Amino acid sequence: MSKPDPEAVRATFESVASRYDLANHFLSGGIDYYWRKKLVEMAVEGSCDQVLDLATGSGDVLFALREGFSPDAAITGVDFCEPMLQEARNKREAKELDENSNRFLLGDCLSLDFPDESFDLVTISFGLRNLSDRDKGLKEMYRVLKPNGRLIVLEFSQPYFWFRPFYYFYLKLILPWMARLVTGDREAYLYLGSSISAFPDRVGLVDEFEGAGFERVHFSALTFSIVALHLGYKKNNS
Numbered sequence: 001m002s003k004p005d006p007e008a009v010r011a012t013f014e015s016v017a018s019r020y021d022l023a024n025h026f027l028s029g030g031i032d033y034y035w036r037k038k039l040v041e042m043a044v045e046g047s048c049d050q051v052l053d054l055a056t057g058s059g060d061v062l063f064a065l066r067e068g069f070s071p072d073a074a075i076t077g078v079d080f081c082e083p084m085l086q087e088a089r090n091k092r093e094a095k096e097l098d099e100n101s102n103r104f105l106l107g108d109c110l111s112l113d114f115p116d117e118s119f120d121l122v123t124i125s126f127g128l129r130n131l132s133d134r135d136k137g138l139k140e141m142y143r144v145l146k147p148n149g150r151l152i153v154l155e156f157s158q159p160y161f162w163f164r165p166f167y168y169f170y171l172k173l174i175l176p177w178m179a180r181l182v183t184g185d186r187e188a189y190l191y192l193g194s195s196i197s198a199f200p201d202r203v204g205l206v207d208e209f210e211g212a213g214f215e216r217v218h219f220s221a222l223t224f225s226i227v228a229l230h231l232g233y234k235k236n237n238s
């Protein structure tokens with residue numbers, strides 16, 4: 001698969017924005033709640049004043065992080081698809097959350113509009129796979145982290161070998177049709193299957209973290225390694 005085209009990615013999420021959450025919960029059988037819970041467990045192991053959730057989409061990761069951190073922590077969500085952000089802002093209003101400490105900003109992960117060393121923690125869930133230049137994206141995340149700050153990536157991975165035939169059968173043949181029922185958009189979910197199969201495995205992503213400068217990188221595989229959580233630290237200057 002060639003590199004994701006940012007315009008096509010944005011158009012895809014624009015077209016599914018209003019049904020994105022429903023499709024997510026339905027097609028994953030609700031397991032996405034568990035994956036986010038594991039991300040938050042990892043995130044709250046360190047204290048944070050400033051948190052950045054990239055490719056925040058409809059905001060579910062930001063809201064899950066909000067429950068894990070103290071009300072003083074500021075959490076900023078960034079996405080380049082305005083309709084997805086609008087879904088997130090609507091949910092923030094329904095949850096009666098403060099808009100200054102739960103910001104949703106339009107922006108591009110490949111060129112972040114924040115000074116160096118702004119955040120204690122950067123998270124990105126199911127977004128890294130969609131970047132047209134992963135190395136550039138990881139380096140941007142490194143740049144905006146404070147020394148010793150952490151990056152957590154929640155992303156699809158390569159499942160354990162014995163599970164792959166079942167998984168790819170579901171992903172490439174069943175899921176696009178089920179997705180069509182929920183979202184009316186089969187193409188978007190054909191893209192999902194090919195982008196997952198083109199994504200590096202757990203060790204490959206560790207190498208990419210290290211290539212961008214991160215140290216103490218490790219991962220934890222979830223659900224037969226359909227998904228993995230990767231954690232890396234920015235070097236401490238001192």
Ligand SMILES: C[S@@+](CC[C@H](N)C(=O)[O-])C[C@H]1O[C@@H](n2cnc3c(N)ncnc32)[C@H](O)[C@@H]1O
Pocket residue numbers: 006009010013054055056057058059060061078079080081084107108109110124125126127130131132
């Ligand atoms: C699969 S959704 C994930 C949303 C959310 N993080 C979640 O876990 O439900 C991927 C999101 O990445 C966003 N995205 C993709 N490339 C991006 C980029 N270069 N900059 C900002 N957002 C991007 C899309 O607009 C979309 O909202």
